[in-house]
Amino acid sequence: MHDVTRAGNAYEVVARVNELATGTMQAVVLSTGEKVCLIRTAAGYCALADRCSHRDFPLSAGEVTSDGLIECSWHGAQFDPVTGVMLTGPGGDDVKTYDVRIEDNSIMIAPTSAPR
Numbered sequence: 001m002h003d004v005t006r007a008g009n010a011y012e013v014v015a016r017v018n019e020l021a022t023g024t025m026q027a028v029v030l031s032t033g034e035k036v037c038l039i040r041t042a043a044g045y046c047a048l049a050d051r052c053s054h055r056d057f058p059l060s061a062g063e064v065t066s067d068g069l070i071e072c073s074w075h076g077a078q079f080d081p082v083t084g085v086m087l088t089g090p091g092g093d094d095v096k097t098y099d100v101r102i103e104d105n106s107i108m109i110a111p112t113s114a115p116r
């Protein structure tokens, strides 16, 4: 893993483009120790904190629904992969989002400070 600094944020390479098929997710860990769920939907790449806000289950263990939402496999909460907003579910907050950049064949993530 290496860093690429852009506009004050340190982007880290977490995967290669060809490692993630459309409609799949992958658990990655940033150098800060943050666990992140990297997602590829039909619309592109996104990243959320890899922890459901209901009971902390890893979102990367869930699935991408046919309409492009992230569904937690424990109790079925659904999140918008771009905004981190919980759209349906048993209750919980929105989840943190991360900025994703693609450069050459690399998928890079930088931390963001709060849910948007």
Ligand code: FES
Pocket (backbone or CB within 6 Å): 052, 053, 054, 055, 056, 057, 072, 073, 074, 075, 076, 077, 089, 090
């Ligand atoms: S832990 Fe995700 S819905 Fe309960």
